[in-house]
Amino acid sequence: MKSLDSVRERYCRSVFSHLYKFMNSTGHLEGESICVALSGGVDSVTLLYCLKWIEQNFNGPRISAHHINHGTRRENIREEDFCRELCRELKVPLKVSKVSLDLLSTNFEMKARELRYAEFKNELAPHSFMALGQHIDDSYEWSLMQSFRSATPSTSLGIPVCNGSFIRPFMCLTKDQIKTLAKKLELTWYEDHSNDNVRFDRNYIRKNITTSIADRYPKYLKHYVNRSNSLAKTLGLSVFKPKKSSKKILKKSWKGRGVCFINTDFKSSFEVDRSEILKAIYSLSKNSRGSLHDQVDKFLALGKNGKSGPLIFSGGVRGYSSKGCLFLLGEEGLKFYKEYDLELLNKLKNNNKATQIPDGGLRNKIFYATDSFWPFLAFGPVANEKTLKSLKKAHPLLPLSTQYCLDHGIWFQSLSKILDISHKNLKFYL
Numbered sequence: 001m002k003s004l005d006s007v008r009e010r011y012c013r014s015v016f017s018h019l020y021k022f023m024n025s026t027g028h029l030e031g032e033s034i035c036v037a038l039s040g041g042v043d044s045v046t047l048l049y050c051l052k053w054i055e056q057n058f059n060g061p062r063i064s065a066h067h068i069n070h071g072t073r074r075e076n077i078r079e080e081d082f083c084r085e086l087c088r089e090l091k092v093p094l095k096v097s098k099v100s101l102d103l104l105s106t107n108f109e110m111k112a113r114e115l116r117y118a119e120f121k122n123e124l125a126p127h128s129f130m131a132l133g134q135h136i137d138d139s140y141e142w143s144l145m146q147s148f149r150s151a152t153p154s155t156s157l158g159i160p161v162c163n164g165s166f167i168r169p170f171m172c173l174t175k176d177q178i179k180t181l182a183k184k185l186e187l188t189w190y191e192d193h194s195n196d197n198v199r200f201d202r203n204y205i206r207k208n209i210t211t212s213i214a215d216r217y218p219k220y221l222k223h224y225v226n227r228s229n230s231l232a233k234t235l236g237l238s239v240f241k242p243k244k245s246s247k248k249i250l251k252k253s254w255k256g257r258g259v260c261f262i263n264t265d266f267k268s269s270f271e272v273d274r275s276e277i278l279k280a281i282y283s284l285s286k287n288s289r290g291s292l293h294d295q296v297d298k299f300l301a302l303g304k305n306g307k308s309g310p311l312i313f314s315g316g317v318r319g320y321s322s323k324g325c326l327f328l329l330g331e332e333g334l335k336f337y338k339e340y341d342l343e344l345l346n347k348l349k350n351n352n353k354a355t356q357i358p359d360g361g362l363r364n365k366i367f368y369a370t371d372s373f374w375p376f377l378a379f380g381p382v383a384n385e386k387t388l389k390s391l392k393k394a395h396p397l398l399p400l401s402t403q404y405c406l407d408h409g410i411w412f413q414s415l416s417k418i419l420d421i422s423h424k425n426l427k428f429y430l
Helices: 010-026 042-057 075-090 108-123 136-147 153-157 175-184 201-216 220-234 274-284 293-301 331-350 362-367 382-386 399-408 415-420
Strands: 033-037 062-069 094-098 128-131 249-254 258-263 318-322 325-329 377-380 411-414
Touching: 010 042, 010 175, 033 042, 033 108, 042 062, 042 075, 042 175, 062 075, 062 108, 075 094, 094 108, 136 153, 136 175, 136 201, 136 220, 153 220, 249 274, 258 274, 274 293, 274 325, 293 318, 325 331, 331 399, 399 411
Parallel strands: 033 062, 033 128, 062 094
Antiparallel strands: 249 258, 258 325, 318 325, 377 411
16 A cells, blocks of 8 residues: 555546545535444445545544444454555554344344444444445446336435435546556455345346446446435435536527627636536537537637637537637538538638728627627737737638638637727727
């Protein structure tokens, strides 16, 4: 096991940071201390290490651990000794409880769970949380199992991220991610071979159903998470704290040809409901179906990554980014821009001697027009370079006209950037 001070790998630190942000967004870090339910398996061992790292490097809550010896297997004594040694190395206080269970008894899983939770609650300090090692895979399997037993929508959400004093920080990671992290940290752990016993429902589903699903649909867990988060929000059960921001996102539609999202702060950061993006795409798409969640993430990140697009969605929809603006175009909108690009090119050529475009007014055509949909570009004399440099690449929606500007020294810039830096005393032309 690597010491807490020696972890330098980028993957490990990115997971620590991701876990910290997740716990912060769900309120997991608001308690005075966190006690980890330590079984000795890879999930709980990795969780203990991560939380101790957060305590040490992010000034997180104090970490302790609680191990329960079920007394059902010969390995239980070795697992208990292993947990003691692990906690000694990490300098984590450990509580050990022993219970008596018969592995062959009916409803073993339920009885073991009830005994564990009773012990955890009895030993948990006031104003503290009990951290359990379940992860996204566990939640999916539980949700699938419950779908065979219940028809209520809430069962589709999976295992709760928070349930009173019990929290599950690893609900932001998959089993594969946890194992990869554990190997990079050079951790050791015990494998519980009772997990292979298909007499238990969870093991049966894992062995006979989810393994086959993963082979055919490798992104099934990502889609499950997105679906569950959307459903939790709809049902008013989301655990995530609402983000506080002064930003306001405006939505402008253009007669079924396009939809634009405008950040009134003119920043390329969009705290917009994902469902609004999906609605906009479906309203413009020729297809009624399509897997879009991954593409929505990429679309929201376009501006942050300094890219303008296009990002191609199903059904002929294209996504573009400009500073403070995200816009989506269907086939009709793309056809309009292709024609307008030629029209604008002719205007540029006819007015090149004056090195400007005839003034059409910013306010009426950009923000308030109901019969047009503009890419928020301003054109003007090259003299504007003294105050604000021109864009150096052709705009993907207006490639011919903006390339002509580049070739002939005509200044053009994102209107939102102009407004953002308050150059309202300058005269720009559209």
